[in-house]
Amino acid sequence: MGQTTMIWNEKVECMKLEDLKNLQSERFAKLVSYANEHSQFYRSKFHHVGINLKSIRTIDDILKLPLTTKDELREQYPFGLKATSIDRILETHVTSGTTGNPVAIGYTRADLDLWAEVVARALCCSGAVPGNMIQVAYGYGLFTGGLGLHYGAQKLGLTVIPCSSGQTKRQLKLMRDFKPQILACTPSYALYMVEGALEEKMDPSESSWKIGIFGAEPWSEAMRTQIEKTWGMVATDIYGLCEIIGPGVAQECHHKKGLHLFSDVFYPEVLDPETSKPVGEGESGVLVLTTLTKEGMPLIRYVTRDIVTMTSQKCPCGRTSPRISKIKGRTDDMIIVRGINVFPSQIEHILLNIEETHPHYQIIVDREIRGLDQVEVMVEIKEEFFSDEIKKLSSIQERIEKRIESNLGISAKVRLVEPQTIARSEGKAKRVIDRRQL
Amino acid sequence: MKITQISIFLENKRGRLCEVAELLGKNNINIRALTIADAKDFGVLRIVVDKPQEAVGILKEHKMVATLTDIVVTEVGDQPGGLASVLRLLDDNKINVEYMYGFVEKFSDKALMVFRFDNTDEAIKLLQKNNFKVIKEEEIKSL
Numbered sequence: 137m138g139q140t141t142m143i144w145n146e147k148v149e150c151m152k153l154e155d156l157k158n159l160q161s162e163r164f165a166k167l168v169s170y171a172n173e174h175s176q177f178y179r180s181k182f183h184h185v186g187i188n189l190k191s192i193r194t195i196d197d198i199l200k201l202p203l204t205t206k207d208e209l210r211e212q213y214p215f216g217l218k219a220t221s222i223d224r225i226l227e228t229h230v231t232s233g234t235t236g237n238p239v240a241i242g243y244t245r246a247d248l249d250l251w252a253e254v255v256a257r258a259l260c261c262s263g264a265v266p267g268n269m270i271q272v273a274y275g276y277g278l279f280t281g282g283l284g285l286h287y288g289a290q291k292l293g294l295t296v297i298p299c300s301s302g303q304t305k306r307q308l309k310l311m312r313d314f315k316p317q318i319l320a321c322t323p324s325y326a327l328y329m330v331e332g333a334l335e336e337k338m339d340p341s342e343s344s345w346k347i348g349i350f351g352a353e354p355w356s357e358a359m360r361t362q363i364e365k366t367w368g369m370v371a372t373d374i375y376g377l378c379e380i381i382g383p384g385v386a387q388e389c390h391h392k393k394g395l396h397l398f399s400d401v402f403y404p405e406v407l408d409p410e411t412s413k414p415v416g417e418g419e420s421g422v423l424v425l426t427t428l429t430k431e432g433m434p435l436i437r438y439v440t441r442d443i444v445t446m447t448s449q450k451c452p453c454g455r456t457s458p459r460i461s462k463i464k465g466r467t468d469d470m471i472i473v474r475g476i477n478v479f480p481s482q483i484e485h486i487l488l489n490i491e492e493t494h495p496h497y498q499i500i501v502d503r504e505i506r507g508l509d510q511v512e513v514m515v516e517i518k519e520e521f522f523s524d525e526i527k528k529l530s531s532i533q534e535r536i537e538k539r540i541e542s543n544l545g546i547s548a549k550v551r552l553v554e555p556q557t558i559a560r561s562e563g564k565a566k567r568v569i570d571r572r573q574l
Numbered sequence: 575m576k577i578t579q580i581s582i583f584l585e586n587k588r589g590r591l592c593e594v595a596e597l598l599g600k601n602n603i604n605i606r607a608l609t610i611a612d613a614k615d616f617g618v619l620r621i622v623v624d625k626p627q628e629a630v631g632i633l634k635e636h637k638m639v640a641t642l643t644d645i646v647v648t649e650v651g652d653q654p655g656g657l658a659s660v661l662r663l664l665d666d667n668k669i670n671v672e673y674m675y676g677f678v679e680k681f682s683d684k685a686l687m688v689f690r691f692d693n694t695d696e697a698i699k700l701l702q703k704n705n706f707k708v709i710k711e712e713e714i715k716s717l
Contacts, residue, residue, distance in 0.1 A: 517583065522639045524581030524618055524690075525672060526611045551615050553585050556637050 141390065141453075144260040144292065145253070148400045149455045153448070156456060159400055161194040163428040168192045168201070171434055174219035177212060178436060195403060198426065203412060203437045206239065209379060213237035217433045220244055225432055230278045231378045231477065241378055244432040248287065251381050254398050255288020258387035261396055261455070262372040263347045264318050266293035271311060271345075273321035274352065274475075275301040280382025281352050281475070285320045288384060294318070301325065301475075304332035315344035319369070322475040323350040326363050326371070327507025341368040349374050351383060352475040354463050356573060359507075360392075373462060379438055380425050386460055391452055394459030401429050404458060405437070406446045409467045420445050422467050423460065441467045471501055471568055473509045473546050480567040483513060486539045492521035492532045496558050499548075503572040511548040513540065516555045575698045575708045576644040578626040579688070583639035584610075584617040594619060597636060603629045606714055607647075607688055609675035620675070622647070622688060624715045644694050647677070647709040648701050649684040656685065663704055669697050679717050681709075 143149050151159070171178035172189055182189065185202050192200065208217075214237075215222060225242035243251065264270065270289045274281030282300055289296045297316055299307055307329060311319075319326065326348055333340045345367055351374035363371045375395050376383035385402050386395035397404050406421040407414055415421035423440045443465040448458045471478050480499060487495045494516040502510045515536060523529060529552060536550045559566060584590050591610075598605065598621075607622040623629045626642065633640040650656045664671065670692040677686035686709065691697040701708050 517639065519639050519641075522581075522583050522641050524579070524620060524641060524643045526613045526618060529583075529616065529618070530613050552583075553616075554583060554637070554639050557585065 140265070141263050142260050142265055143454065144257040146454075149257060149396070149398075149457060151400070151456055153456055156400060157195060160403055160428060161196075163400075164195045164198060164403065164426070165192055167426070167428055167434055167436070170431070171219060171436060175217065175434065177208075177217050178219075178434075198403065198405070198437065199414070201437055203424065203439050204435055205439050206379070206441070209239040210237045214240040215242055215433075217435070218242055219434055220432055227283075229280050229283075229378050229382065239379060242432040247381070247430050247432045250401060250429060251284060251384060252287040252291035254381065254384035254401065255284055256292040257288075257398060258374055258384050259285075259288055259292050259294065259318070259349070261387040261389045261453075262318070262349050262374075263370060263390050264289075264292060264294060268318055269295040269297065269314060269316035270318040270320060271297045271299055271307070271314075271316040273299045273301055273307055273319065273325060274383075279475075280376070280378045281320075284376065284382035284384055285349070304329055305336070308332055308336055308338065311344055312338070317344060318347045318349065319345040319367075320349040320374075322352050323348075323355040323359055323363060323371070324353060324474060324503065324507045324509060326350060326367065327359065330366050330507070340366050343367050343369070345369045348372060349387075351375060353472040353509075358573065375460070375463070377440060377442075379435060380427055380440075381430070385425070389451065389453040389455065393451060394447060394461055396451065396453075396455045396457050397446075397460050399457045401427070403428055404446060404460065406444060406460075409443075418445050418447055420464060439467075441470065443467060469568060471499070471570060473501060473511055476544070476546050478511075478544055478546060482544055483540065486536065486543060487515060490532070490536055490539070492518055493536070493552075494518055494555060496555075497567065498558050498569060499567060500569045501572055509572065511546060512551055513548050514551050514553050514558060516558055517552045519555055575646070575702075575710060576694055577622060577647050577688075577709065577711050577714060579643045579645040579690070580621050580623065580626055580630055580633070581641050581643055582619040582621070582633060584619050586612075586615045586617065591617075591619065594633070594638065597632065598623065598629060601628070601632050603632070606679070606717055607675065607677040607686075609673075609688075611673065620673075622677075622714065643690065646689045646691060646694060646697055646701070647686055647714070648689065649680075649682065649707040649709070650687050652680070652683060652685040657687070660687070660701070660706060663700065663706075664691075664697065667696075667700050669693055669700065677717075681713070681717070 224244050227243045231239045272285045276282030348369050348371040360371045372388040374387045376385040386397040388395050403426040405424040409422045423442045423444045427434050442463045444460040446460050496516045498514045500512040533550045540548045604624045611618045650660050672690040674689045
């Protein structure tokens with residue numbers, strides 16, 4: 137790479153495991169009493185399960201506390217989980233909602249500082265150093281990707297080109313003119329831009345990008361190889377979720393042996409999805425996170441529904457925090473399409489409001505060779521609405537496509553099929569066929 | 575004077591059209607005229623058969639989406655300008671043609687055309703008044 141890498145917060149990132157555990161324990165005990173004092177939600181939750189808070193002394197006591205689920209966050213929308221007065225919340229981000237409420241997260245000044253801190257760590261972990269320039273091609277707005285990278289990059293001392301997502305031609309022009317060393321976007325968009333470069337008669341391997349920070353959707357090692365070869369860059373994986381903070385929960389270093397999880401501030405557990413008991417080192421389970429230092433909306437034992445493995449073995453880069461694998465799957469039926477979370481129930485809800493169709497559907501997700509995800513929704517037409525005129529049938533298709541686009545924020549192709557043709561299994565219908573090689 | 579056409583929804587799926595044709599054939603139903611309208615990823619097969627009620631029953635039994643539509647079959651001169659003369663008449667009288675297609679067979683030296691109008695009854699009256707022969711359902715069977 138021709139530049140020396142650095143560790144942003146060497147003191148905590150390379151802390152001896154024993155000291156790390158003490159720090160976690162200290163922060164955890166504080167968190168629990170803070171939550172009990174300031175969060176009505178957690179106070180009643182603790183009360184409900186009858187915990188003696190005095191028995192919470194070390195981080196190992198975390199197992200005594202109940203889990204927090206996404207459904208609870210939805211029920212508490214918008215700010216039922218706040219642990220501070222609203223006027224101390226400086227920024228809010230909202231996840232894409234399903235049929236009911238979305239999840240809203242509020243950040244205090246300290247939370248925004250924490251966010252910038254962890255993203256600065258992530259950027260350094262990827263190989264960035266102060267003085268570099270970063271092109272942020274994640275969406276800016278309610279989605280945390282754009283602003284999260286933005287805050288962290290400024291904290292680290294990078295020059296930010298806040299492109300946001302889309303407008304490929306302009307992205308490529310700015311890359312050529314400003315020569316940023318770092319690109320941050322979804323991995324599928326990084327591949328998609330290859331097409332754009334070729335159209336512009338650009339040689340992608342001569343791009344200025346040397347480091348890629350890719351996340352917000354699952355991607356494979358094959359995709360990494362393709363991105364690295366085509367763009368001539370090192371492609372690294374970043375992990376995060378809005379509920380916890382946004383991007384900056386974990387990040388790969390250049391050894392690419394798992395994502396360093398900043399566990400001094402986000403305490404990770406990997407649990408068996410059935411029993412909620414911890415799994416052994418290296419075994420798959422659902423990632424559960426606790427925000428040890430957040431004040432606006434702290435979360436205790438939040439079930440991410442992402443399936444990972446975790447290791448605590450020291451990485452050659454010197455960081456001691458545990459590393460998680462790439463996301464291996466989900467415990468729910470959520471799919472991520474072009475960085476946007478989609479639940480099949482959202483499609484179902486739309487179809488229930490279209491009288492010409494049955495709410496029987498199947499979603500087929502595929503990834504084009506050039507990288508972008510394609511979504512096709514097969515919908516059964518109701519016999520009584522069948523018309524011998526093509527234009528009437530096409531208008532039903534278009535109406536559904538428009539509603540999916542406006543409600544979910546993704547464009548999908550709707551295909552009308554004959555009634556009774558979508559397989560119904562006895563238990564849960566197979567709603568999603570994911571053909572992407574992730 | 576109206577004739578019953580069967581419209582069948584066809585998913586864009588290999589062998590689907592063949593299945594429909596085989597099903598009708600097995601049940602001794604004769605297709606007299608047909609056309610396929612195709613959209614991006616589905617099609618509508620429109621057929622005129624000798625036994626429409628029976629045919630639609632069989633199709634539905636086999637879980638196919640089919641519907642009956644009233645169409646008009648009329649004779650037009652089988653020479654240059656033959657079709658234009660009937661279309662001119664319809665246009666002058668503000669009757670819209672939704673779609674149309676032709677029969678392979680004919681009764682006389684005139685061609686047989688299928689029309690789907692926005693106003694079927696008025697179209698029949700107009701055609702008859704202007705001496706176009708409108709074919710009856712029973713006549714289709716004897717073709």
